[in-house]
Amino acid sequence: MGATDVVIDLREPQRQSRWAIAFVAFRVVRSIGTVQAVVAAFFILTRGLDGRLLIVLPVIALLLVTGSVLSWWRFTFHVVDGEFVVRSGVISVNRLSVPIARIQSISIEQELLHRLVGTVRVSLDTAGSEQTEFRIDAVPRAVADELRRVTGRTAPTDGAVASDTITAAAAATPTSADPSRTADDAQGEVLIAHDLRRLVTAALTSWPWASLVVLAPLFALLDQTGNDLPLPDIDADQARWWWVPLLVAGFVAVAVALNVVRMILQSWGLTVHADHTTLRRSSGLFSRRMDSRDATKVQIVSTGQNPLQRAFGLSTVTLSSIGDGSLEVIGCDAIEVDRFTQAAGSTPAALLAPQRRIHPAQIFLAVRNAVVIAALLGAIAALIVGWWAALAALLVPVTYVRARRHVEHFRWDATSSELVARGRIVDDWSRQSLVRTTNGVRVTRSLFERRRDLARVRIDTAAGSISIGMLPVEHATALRDHVLAAVLLDDDPWM
Amino acid sequence: MDASAEKLSNEPIDVEGLPRLRAEAFVSVEPRHVLGTIVGCMVAAGGLLVGGIVLNNRTGRPAFLAAGIAAAAALTLSALVSLLAARRISYQVREHDLSLRSGLITRTEATVPYRRVQHVYLSRGLVERSLGLASLSVNSAGPDITVPGLPVDVATSLRAWIVERTGLDADAVVDAAAAPGSGGAETTEDGQDTAPDSDSAPPWAPPMS
Numbered sequence: 001m002g003a004t005d006v007v008i009d010l011r012e013p014q015r016q017s018r019w020a021i022a023f024v025a026f027r028v029v030r031s032i033g034t035v036q037a038v039v040a041a042f043f044i045l046t047r048g049l050d051g052r053l054l055i056v057l058p059v060i061a062l063l064l065v066t067g068s069v070l071s072w073w074r075f076t077f078h079v080v081d082g083e084f085v086v087r088s089g090v091i092s093v094n095r096l097s098v099p100i101a102r103i104q105s106i107s108i109e110q111e112l113l114h115r116l117v118g119t120v121r122v123s124l125d126t127a128g129s130e131q132t133e134f135r136i137d138a139v140p141r142a143v144a145d146e147l148r149r150v151t152g153r154t155a156p157t158d159g160a161v162a163s164d165t166i167t168a169a170a171a172a173t174p175t176s177a178d179p180s181r182t183a184d185d186a187q188g189e190v191l192i193a194h195d196l197r198r199l200v201t202a203a204l205t206s207w208p209w210a211s212l213v214v215l216a217p218l219f220a221l222l223d224q225t226g227n228d229l230p231l232p233d234i235d236a237d238q239a240r241w242w243w244v245p246l247l248v249a250g251f252v253a254v255a256v257a258l259n260v261v262r263m264i265l266q267s268w269g270l271t272v273h274a275d276h277t278t279l280r281r282s283s284g285l286f287s288r289r290m291d292s293r294d295a296t297k298v299q300i301v302s303t304g305q306n307p308l309q310r311a312f313g314l315s316t317v318t319l320s321s322i323g324d325g326s327l328e329v330i331g332c333d334a335i336e337v338d339r340f341t342q343a344a345g346s347t348p349a350a351l352l353a354p355q356r357r358i359h360p361a362q363i364f365l366a367v368r369n370a371v372v373i374a375a376l377l378g379a380i381a382a383l384i385v386g387w388w389a390a391l392a393a394l395l396v397p398v399t400y401v402r403a404r405r406h407v408e409h410f411r412w413d414a415t416s417s418e419l420v421a422r423g424r425i426v427d428d429w430s431r432q433s434l435v436r437t438t439n440g441v442r443v444t445r446s447l448f449e450r451r452r453d454l455a456r457v458r459i460d461t462a463a464g465s466i467s468i469g470m471l472p473v474e475h476a477t478a479l480r481d482h483v484l485a486a487v488l489l490d491d492d493p494w495m
Numbered sequence: 496m497d498a499s500a501e502k503l504s505n506e507p508i509d510v511e512g513l514p515r516l517r518a519e520a521f522v523s524v525e526p527r528h529v530l531g532t533i534v535g536c537m538v539a540a541g542g543l544l545v546g547g548i549v550l551n552n553r554t555g556r557p558a559f560l561a562a563g564i565a566a567a568a569a570l571t572l573s574a575l576v577s578l579l580a581a582r583r584i585s586y587q588v589r590e591h592d593l594s595l596r597s598g599l600i601t602r603t604e605a606t607v608p609y610r611r612v613q614h615v616y617l618s619r620g621l622v623e624r625s626l627g628l629a630s631l632s633v634n635s636a637g638p639d640i641t642v643p644g645l646p647v648d649v650a651t652s653l654r655a656w657i658v659e660r661t662g663l664d665a666d667a668v669v670d671a672a673a674a675p676g677s678g679g680a681e682t683t684e685d686g687q688d689t690a691p692d693s694d695s696a697p698p699w700a701p702p703m704s
Contacts, residue, residue: 175632460637481513
């Protein structure tokens with residue numbers, strides 16, 4: 001149940017930690033507007049407290065505290081008759097309930113503030129929408145652990161054993177890389193545990209552009225204050241051509257450095273546990289987050305590998321299940337990819353060697369479309385930029401190279417239980433789906449495809465789709481019939 | 496994992512032995528369901544044409560007339576395409592899934608297994624009500640299928656058939672058609688009222704046994 005001796009009975013209505021009162025008050029202030037609150041505080045500090053403010057301010061503070069306390073007091077949650085029930089509301093009472101079996105995932109997040117007061121934030125997600133349905137802040141850790149246990153996202157205490165491969169691999173995996181992990185983190189078999197060296201390698205080999213998001217506020221600030229900064233005044237004739245590559249290199253270096261920092265902050269102590277049919281991913285330096293997914297509800301397993309990652313033998317693996325998010329693990333080596341894939345009930349990549357190709361007519365179609373688009377773009381651009389519009393013609397050779405690489409590298413196949421597709425244009429990618437989890441199949445034939453007896457098949461699951469075009473029509477219909485037969489024979493509860 | 500290991504079977508499959516969608520078993524829907532669209536397009540085309548003529552006469556600028564003619568021609572073409580596309584829509588009901596074939600230039604066959612159906616939606620707009628037709632939407636957690644232009648009795652029977660096959664309860668059945676005077680969506684729980692006895696056969700024989 002976790003590292004606690006306190007017995008939690010979730011059949012009794014539970015409340016958040018008392019710290020939730022402060023959290024609620026903060027949320028109310030934030031909903032009014034943090035900027036407005038700061039401006040008001042500034043106004044009061046500069047103007048001083050006069051007679052009216054001396055009355056109004058305590059009244060506002062009293063209302064805020066009273067409302068927060070009442071909100072905390074009226075918010076309860078419990079589990080009864082296989083349903084997770086949340087009651088809330090001071091004046092009008094809301095009752096939200098969801099069958100435990102319909103809960104797709106449970107996440108436990110511990111931000112820095114939560115760590116200081118010893119609480120966590122619990123998010124429960126169902127298939128009802130793409131957003132998280134239940135989010136409860138400031139929950140005592142013991143209650144969160146019990147909630148996770150009750151919703152079936154942890155193993156019986158006697159320890160369920162994973163497959164031999166996983167167990168053997170896990171035995172050789174270090175489990176004490178991060179002293180900040182709780183005893184609960186250490187439950188179950190460890191599939192993946194990234195140390196600092198692996199994280200830095202993963203950060204250096206992944207595309208760094210995501211980290212540039214943090215620069216957006218900086219650019220906005222520069223935009224406002226740029227005229228006041230003591231920047232040197234440079235004339236155009238003083239500029240040198242080699243400044244451009246230097247600036248680009250500097251920009252990339254900053255992006256990479258930020259990415260390393262981001263990776264360390266977000267993925268510190270990244271660990272994946274397999275525990276009966278549950279997969280748990282936990283990571284984070286200051287804000288620690290733990291996501292749990294039922295392995296039997298994973299719909300699609302995706303892997304990605306850019307050229308740099310290929311050189312270092314690392315991949316990013318994503319398990320997509322219905323609900324608000326996927327379970328993604330960066331910087332996995334080949335063994336970890338196989339281990340993680342197998343834990344999700346899919347066949348390791350090494351055992352799946354898809355050989356079927358798509359028709360090379362794809363190249364002609366792509367180039368033909370590119371010629372039409374380039375001609376249209378060029379004609380419109382010629383009116384504006386003159387002969388520079390000829391650059392639109394570059395679209396054609398670029399499309400040709402992309403389409404040719406796609407046709408050369410794309411492979412797909414269907415086994416009795418899975419559909420797999422792989423490809424490479426710049427990055428390597430693969431997607432595999434358990435066909436029994438399919439929600440619908442589409443066979444589409446455009447005019448171009450009909451003339452060549454070709455078709456496109458799209459397999460839709462609740463967590464995404466796999467689409468394969470330019471197939472011989474008999475392969476497309478056979479694949480559809482195979483998928484429908486697999487759905488018919490499926491007895492597993494997956495949603 | 497034990498459960499995972501059990502699922503890791505990759506036996507060869509006999510593709511030839513699989514049940515197949517039969518092209519001849521598709522049933523066409525009533526193309527009249529696009530009558531509202533066609534009438535709307537033609538009225539709009541007439542209005543634009545008249546507007547173009549009036550503006551041309553008042554301002555003496557033939558560009559208005561040209562624009563009116565072009566817009567009217569585009570709307571007429573759109574109405575024609577709608578009619579032709581409606582004639583291409585057909586569906587096939589099998590024991591375990593529902594398929595819809597559609598598309599004028601790009602042709603699509605979409606199939607949703609009953610086991611994956613989340614809810615069924617029956618709707619009747621103003622034009623459909625006057626023509627005795629209905630549309631049936633079958634929604635899963637992934638793709639959805641909407642079969643337009645079904646005779647009302649077929650639509651209600653088909654809905655009951657799907658509800659029975661999916662094991663959906665009445666809460667999952669949405670019947671906009673049953674709401675008096677409405678063409679919009681209103682949830683009722685009358686799925687049981689319109690459903691025939693489960694012992695009685697549906698009004699058609701499922702083509703696959």
